[in-house]
Amino acid sequence: MTTLYPVSVQCAVCGQRSNQTGIGSSNQMGAPDLDLRPPEMLRSTLPHWVQECPHCGYVAPSLEEVSESESQVVRSAPYRTLHEDPSLPPYARRFLLRAMILEDGAGDLPEAAEETLHAAWAAEDANRPDLAAGLRRDAVALYRAGPAVNTDIALRIVDMLRRAGDFDGAGQQADELAGHDLDEAMAEVLAFQQKLIAAHDDRRYTIGSALPPPAARPHVTHRGKAGRPRKPFGRREGPPPPAAGPEPGAGGFLARLRRLFGGGR
Ligand SMILES: [Zn+2]
Structure with a gap:
């Protein structure tokens, strides 16, 4: 089963505290999707994979850590525009904010691609198949713009x-x-x-x-x-495969x- 717990976190961008939800544990029954979206119950913890500061809009797996370049992205006009975009489902928007931080602040295109794929999953959960399709194409473009x-x-x-x-x-x-x-x-x-x-x-x-x-x-x-x-x-x-032992x-x-x-x- 999944265990969620409340946690008070201090944001590294604005310094204010907020209540967030941590994932204590979860489990997986069955096989993941072909794009490796995990099965239940981990599947349903998607909304809690990243935290969002309600004061400044910073999004990260943990709000307590940020680099200077990432902090600048959070304060930038494009980030604020995306943050205020009412057309996006909340969790899809949140993953896209994280993707923007990773792309523009950390220069990590593969991780930005992963977060964009997570946004596609969130769009699918919100019954927005067209948006999900577009986000999948965006994720592919980010992967292809990065290292081989x-x-x-x-x-x-x-x-x-x-x-x-x-x-x-x-x-x-x-x-x-x-x-x-x-x-x-x-x-x-x-x-x-x-x-x-x-x-x-x-x-x-x-x-x-x-x-x-x-x-x-x-x-x-x-x-x-x-x-x-x-x-x-x-x-x-990922973890290396076993070097020896039974097949x-x-x-x-x-x-x-x-x-x-x-x-x-
Ligand atoms: Zn903040």
């Missing part, structure tokens, strides 16, 4: 473009990715994506729908085709995904 993406991110970009209804773009990204040496589970997810793209299907699916049941996968291994350690799927950085099979793949998201945000 690895195959894990590229596979998620396929899903972001497909969910945004850009089937041509998703197909091109999938074709490019097919030329790489992918491990078995990633190759299966990619093949599943290619079927969805061909069918012009922009609906949400989980990784569980892309992978056959474990019983049909007796030879799945935890390593890449050439025996290299398998890269974490979906995060630029965990498909359950290991999903278990590792859960570990990537373990303990909430």
Whole structure:
């Protein structure tokens, strides 16, 4: 179950205190979506992944920390304009504010892309599918404007473009990715994506729908085709795979995904 708790936080930008909600613990049942949005119950904690200062509008995972350049973004006219935008669902707006801080204040385009994807999830929860589609395209643009993406991110970009209804773009990204040496589970997810793209299907699916049941996968291994350690799927950085030990099979793949998201945000 999810445990939320109230916490009083002093904002590092304006110095004022406010009451925020912390996530003590949460759990995940089942597989994440193909873009790695986690399953319940962690899924529903999305509104609490970043805090917003009610006094100055600063948004961060913890309001108690800020750099000088980030503080300048919070005081800038574009930030104030976005902060006052009444057309955006509240939590989508909040993630977009965080994305602006990361892009303009920290120069971290991949993290800005992640927060923009979170904004898309929040837009979807607010029944704004058109906005969600646009935000997914924005997230892809931010990823592509940053450092070269690895195959894990590229596979998620396929899903972001497909969910945004850009089937041509998703197909091109999938074709490019097919030329790489992918491990078995990633190759299966990619093949599943290619079927969805061909069918012009922009609906949400989980990784569980892309992978056959474990019983049909007796030879799945935890390593890449050439025996290299398998890269974490979906995060630029993650825990290294085990160096030795029994092959965990498909359950290991999903278990590792859960570990990537373990303990909430
Ligand atoms: Zn503040």
